[in-house]
Amino acid sequence: MTRITAWRRHPLARYAVLILALALVGMVYAAFVQAGKPADAALAAGKVDDVAEGRSLFVKHCSSCHGMNAEGTKTAPTLVGVGAAAVDFQMSTGRMPAANPGPQAPRKPMAPWVDETKIRQIGAYVQSLGGGPQVPGQEQVDAKLGDAGKGGELFRANCIQCHNWAGAGGALTQGKYAPNLNSATPTQIYEAMVTGPQAMPVFNDTTITPEEKRSMIAYITQVREQKDPGGFGLGRIGPVTEGLVAWIAGLSVLALAAIWITAKKRQKS
CATH class of the missing domain: 1.20.5 (Single alpha-helices involved in coiled-coils or other helix-helix interfaces)
Structure with missing residues (x-):
């Protein structure tokens, strides 16, 4: 007992206990994350089988840039932890697979081999690697459920510096630019906010709540449907x-x- 008491009073004892506690927390967290990965992938894909098919498609079409295990290369970033939402945004807008390297990947028609099923499968595989934002559900992006007035306030506070008040886009530095939002679907707008593609910052749910994101979508879709009462809008730049x-x-x-x-x-x- 005397030996244990002496050890407890040792100056380094508190640090040893702290390190042990942190190690236990880390192991428990890792166990939960590993256990949740298949379920997480299944939610993103609709069925677990999509993960295997998604890996096959990834190795065939994406690994030359992003690495065999999506670990990233000198020319492309790692995809571990980006989530299925990032895959859906980049591929549904035609930005990926990228045709030519440059400061920013432009929006373009989807590649001939790409369709919704393949996007979902690759997204399921990427989701299984380390979690991340998932593709939003229909209710999350339904503009009819949002408050366009509140969304306008949020958009003007967070987005007009780059995207212009009407979402017309604008130039940034080093050849980059904020794209025009007129072609973006509500789902793509939501995904861009939670994943932060290219030069865009990430607006997670603690910064802008899902309800506020839906209101911003309501504002963006409402503004682009408005007419220009003064005549030619000149691109609303x-x-x-x-x-x-x-x-x-x-x-x-x-x-x-x-x-x-x-x-x-x-x-x-």
Whole structure:
């Protein structure tokens, strides 16, 4: 008993207990994560069999850039932990597989071999590697259930710096840009917020709640359906475009007027 009491009073005893406690917590957490992976993948895929098929598709079409086990390479990032939502966003918008390397992958038509089933299967495989955001359900992206007014406030506070007030997009640095949101589906908008593709930051559920995300979707889809009562919207890019058009049109009118006046004076003389 004396030996145990002496050990407990040793200056390093508290650190040993702390390290032991942290190790136990880590092992318990790892056990739960490993146990939850098949179920997590099944939720993302709809059936566990999609994981195996997804790996086969991944090895065939994606491993040349992302590595055989999605560990990443010098030219492409790791996909461990990005979740099925990232796969669905990147592939459904045609950004992946990427045709040419560049500062940013543009939106384009899906590759000929890609369809919804294959996207789901690859997403299930990637989800099984380390979890991550899953593809949202229909209720999560239903704009009819959102508050467009509240969504507008949130969009103006978090998004217009890059995407413009109407989601028309804009230029960033080093050849990157915030894309136009007019072609994005509600599901893709939600996925972009939770995965943060390319230059976009991640807006997780602690930053913007699922209900607030749905309201932002309601605002984005409502704004792009509005008409431009003043005439031609000029892409809704903003005052820079409007000023440029006014400047060029105004100078053109003044130049034509000057030519017309001088031509009249020459005829009289």
